[in-house]
Amino acid sequence: MKLLEKIRSFLTREGKFEDMEEFLLSNNFGIEFTESLVKEVKERKINAGNFKEAFARKVKDIIQQVDSSLHFSDIPPTVYLLIGSNGSGKTTTIAKIANLMKNKGKTVLIVAGDTFRSGAAEQLIEWANSLDLPIVKQKQGGDPASVVYDGIDSGISKKIDVILVDTAGRVETKKTLIEELKKVESVIVKKTEKLPAETLLVLDAYTGQSALSQIEIYKEAVSITGIVLTKFDGSSSGGVVIPIIEKYKIPVKFLGTGESIEDLNVFSFDSYLNKIL
Ligand SMILES: Nc1nc2c(ncn2[C@@H]2O[C@H](COP(=O)(O)OP(=O)(O)OP(=O)(O)O)[C@@H](O)[C@H]2O)c(=O)[nH]1
Ligand SMILES: [Mg+2]
Structure with a gap:
């Protein structure tokens, strides 16, 4: 099952926080990200309806902390x-x-x-x-x-x-x-x-x-x-x-x-x- 569907399936059922947490951890998202996401779910900031946008925002916040562009030297090589x-x-x-x-x-x-x-x-x-x-x-x-x-x-x-x-x-x-x-x-x-x-x-x-x-x-x-x-x-x-x-x-x-x-x-x-x- 794709990640999005899988997480939605947790979100549509009450009390599935632990399963969701375990799922994210087993997919290597790491403790910090997982806990922060689950916290927002518990606080009802994130739900099945806005999950995709909320997830994207959280991922973007992290990715934007670093510069992913490829570097070239001013003077070759x-x-x-x-x-x-x-x-x-x-x-x-x-x-x-x-x-x-x-x-x-x-x-x-x-x-x-x-x-x-x-x-x-x-x-x-x-x-x-x-x-x-x-x-x-x-x-x-x-x-x-x-x-x-x-x-x-x-x-x-x-x-x-x-x-x-x-x-x-x-x-x-x-x-x-x-x-x-x-x-x-x-x-x-x-x-x-x-x-x-x-x-x-x-x-x-x-x-x-x-x-x-x-x-x-x-x-x-x-x-x-x-x-x-x-x-x-x-x-x-x-x-x-x-x-x-x-x-x-x-x-x-x-x-x-x-x-x-x-x-x-x-x-x-x-x-x-x-x-x-
Ligand atoms: N499916 C898939 N296979 C990959 C990918 N990159 C490399 N491989 C395969 O992984 C195997 C090992 O790749 P290599 O490039 O020889 O790895 P290496 O790091 O140079 O290995 P060593 O020289 O032994 O240290 C090969 O069979 C590659 O075809 C990838 O992105 N996807
Ligand atoms: Mg090699």
Whole structure:
């Protein structure tokens, strides 16, 4: 059942506050948002008749706390660094963003910074070839910071507009992961004299609340500028966007809505609300 119908069904029956609360929590809307919504229902400010508008207003209030627009560097290249746990959708999202930028008329270079997983570079090479875009890579097991160094170097000399940097999802330990990402970020800073225009943490919408603990881990390593929420096409409610913004004030910049190259939505309040309701 769609979210809107489901909540309406709670609202049309008296005393279903607890079920509604449980439902919102299980859809990852987080404690704060859920309690505030249920409170307004109890106070009869929200009812079945005005629920859609009231819900939209509350979601908008939160989303407007952050800037969801995509950042570009005044002086090229614009660098986007994608990070996140294995299988979250980093490499696929790189291909999707590359396609989007290419369609905007920008020149794009892809950097295969995942030197850890076997086949990672090959996966990215396939995407780069199908999009007819240049890629910088090294052999598996190499130092990711060194690939990134080469990639930025090449992007600068070719006057590339947008450089997209892929990274490994799993490394030996959390400590190596953090050290590795710090090194990659500092190489980008060294070569471009600024932080990446976007450091995007890619989160699988199905992970629900554990998305929040992933933010905790990754923000230790780098300054996250935005979230990409992938697999938003399935039955996941995507409610986790709300506590992410409430707790961390980090905007969601993209929604991944499928496995093919066009399945990426630049985040907006309207598209998000439409999807979740
Ligand atoms: N349905 C759906 N599938 C997605 C989406 N994004 C990625 N996938 C799929 O998720 C799987 C993992 O995607 P990858 O892009 O390889 O993930 P990754 O984060 O690069 O993984 P590692 O390189 O192993 O760390 C692939 O089968 C993708 O097709 C999405 O938005 N929706
Ligand atoms: Mg990958």
